[in-house]
Amino acid sequence: MSVDTRGDLTWGTTGRLLAMTARRLPAAEAVVDGELRLTYRALDAEVDRAARAFLAAGLEHGDRVAIWAPNSARWMIAALGLQRVGGVLVPLNTRFQGAETAYLLDKSGARLLLTVTDFLGKDYPALLTTAAGGPGAGRPARDLPGLERVVLLSGEGDGQGWDAFLSTGEGVPADEVERRAARVGPDDLSDILFTSGTTGFPKGAMCTHGQALRAYALWGAVVGLREGDRYLIVNPFFHGFGYKAGWLVSIMAGATALPARTLDVPHVLEMVRRERVTVLPGTPTLYQTMLEHPDFSAAGVASLRLAVTGAANVPPALLYRIREELGFEHIVAGYGLTETCGIVSMCRYDDPLEVVTTTAGRPLPGVEVRIAAPDGGEGEILVRGYTLMQGYLGEEAETAATIDADGWLHTGDVGTLDEEGRVRITGRIKDMFIVGGFNAYPAEIENILVRHPDVAQAAVVGVPDARMGEVGAAFVVPRAGRAPDPAAIIAWSRENMANYKAPRRVEILGELPLNAAGKVDKNMLRERATR
CATH class of the missing domain: 3.30.300.30 (ANL, C-terminal domain)
Known part of the structure; x- marks a missing residue:
């Protein structure tokens, strides 16, 4: 089945998205990361520097680059830099051990790995080098023939430092970046996000620039993200919620992204107060923990305007507490999977709370949802449309088992559709x-x-x-x-x-x-x- 994954795109690629936002809002604050504050003009320039360094490293169109690191401005710069010149981003879970990561590096064929040596007491390159046991057993860094270089976004150790990496691109002409960027189009892969499946081994869901941009332009509109919003991103960048529904959509709206390295509630409360955060998506657990924390005060979170939660089910009692005690003007819930670019349906920002507490909203325009139940009642949720992945990397049989001949993705989630087309999630087939x-x-x-x-x-x-x-x-x-x-x-x-x-x-x-x-x-x- 042929599906239009592009739609009416303004930008086409993530690289052109940033360039256009930088021209539109050059002096607006794009990202705040500790002491670092970058305007959109400055962020675009840093991304160009990173792109030149990737070209100096020999990055070719379609090559994979993995990032195994916590949220940071450098994570964003690296991702946008490699995508600008045709690289494919492979985000890796920061909780993975060395063996798990070695397996995914081998599976994705990543030529470069960007990582850290100083996160939560872990030296990631050292974990990779000593990997043993698990699916990646016997695949330490020295036995990964496709991995050519390790670059350290922060910390010191086994790898090339970030500043040294950037300096290697100084000899690459700026017009070479422009030439390579011009080759990248909406149908090119932008990323491969890994998800676990029925086999027990992670599978890489492939997504294009056009899919991500079309989906999250709509996402930003339906949740009410605004120019000038200050978005504290506690969801990890290796996940679609922190990456695409986080910093990527912030660039679309002209909002300020504030990456958080960990889900540390005292730090979150302090950031909300100090930076006047207006947007704070997260899981119900985050909001619950904030409400119960001794540092919480209504005055300290008075700037908050918009909450977005991506959990399949949100307890109604908790959402009422969030609105009343955290003071959000708008609370929206949504539903998505890695195989659908992270998004299927969303509540709208002006939906009444009664809708948000009982549903995951309506499908995005251009996305179809139906329930596999003969009586129209409760059953497996099936999804079809432009957000569906291009397939699992190197897993044709797994792809065919997940997406049927008519183009319907079998999600494994159980739910219903109401008369107005809103999705209600009732469980997971595997959790039942x-x-x-x-x-x-x-x-x-x-x-x-x-x-x-x-x-x-x-x-x-x-x-x-x-x-x-x-x-x-x-x-x-x-x-x-x-x-x-x-x-x-x-x-x-x-x-x-x-x-x-x-x-x-x-x-x-x-x-x-x-x-x-x-x-x-x-x-x-x-x-x-x-x-």
């Missing part, structure tokens, strides 16, 4: 567990549990049971000043949901384990529940 023949969806149970007056957060997983096959185990974080009793929560659950949905065991935790994207790590909870 069966209790005595009844399907139980954790997201639905979690939304009920957070209505309990003592419960701030809840996560539910299925665990084996000799009589019922599987039953629910709930992990609960209490609200500040509360001390919930597990037995009382179980009794309350039986009064407030069908018996098969009620968890058979409850464990109280100080916090839920999160993955690097800020989502609850259900695999870790399943392991804990079955010990």
Whole structure:
């Protein structure tokens, strides 16, 4: 099936996007990273310097460059620089160990790796060199024949320093960057984002410049991102939420991007206050933790205007608290997958909160959604349209198993469509567990549990049971000043949901384990529940 991935593009490529914004808003603040403050004119110049260095390193059109580093202005500059001259960005999860990263470097064929030696006590090149065990076993840096150079965005160690790397491009003429940039078009790959799949090995979802630009121009419009907004990006850049729905859309709108290296709530609260942050997307967990933190004050977050959450399900009680206690004017929720450039549907910024609490909004224009259910009820969500990936890198069989002959992506998510075309997510096929023949969806149970007056957060997983096959185990974080009793929560659950949905065991935790994207790590909870 032929799908138009470009639409009516203003920019065509990320390189031209930045150049046009720099001409339109040369003196506007583009990025703030600690003491570093760059205008759009200055950011564009830094990206040109990086592009020249990539050309000096021998980067050819379509070559892959991996970035394994926390959020920073240099991350943005490097990504935009390599894309400007036809390179393909491969973001890598900062929580990966050396073996995992070696596997992905080999899989993607990355010629260059940009990384750090000083993040959370980790020296990433050292991890890579000593990689052992896991899917990347036996593939340390010296055994990756395609990896030609390691560049350090920060820190000192095994690799070329960032300043030294930039200096190598000084002999490359500026018109060579222009010539190479002119070759890059909307249908060229801009990035490969890796996602785990049914095989257990990560798969690289390929996306073009045109897809990303078309999708996130619409994203910015429907959520109400404005010129001059100050956007604190706590979502990691290796994830579409921090990259495309983060700094990329900020450039489209002419907003200021403020990258955060870690999800550190005291730092977030201080940044919001000091930098007068107006936009703060994140997971429900971030907002919940902010509300419960002793440093929180309503005056300190008075500048906040827009919240965007990308979780599949957001507890209604939490969204009402966010609006009332954090003071957001607009709260929107959305739904997306790596295989759809990170976006399928979004609430609109003027949607009433009742819509945001119960749905993930309507599909973006040009994106189709249907439910694989014969009666039009609950079933697997299927997606078709211009946001669909170009396929999994080197995985034709996996691609065919995910996107059918009619062009529908089988998401693995379960949900419904209401009469106005809004998507409602009810669970994941893989997360669903069966209790005595009844399907139980954790997201639905979690939304009920957070209505309990003592419960701030809840996560539910299925665990084996000799009589019922599987039953629910709930992990609960209490609200500040509360001390919930597990037995009382179980009794309350039986009064407030069908018996098969009620968890058979409850464990109280100080916090839920999160993955690097800020989502609850259900695999870790399943392991804990079955010990």
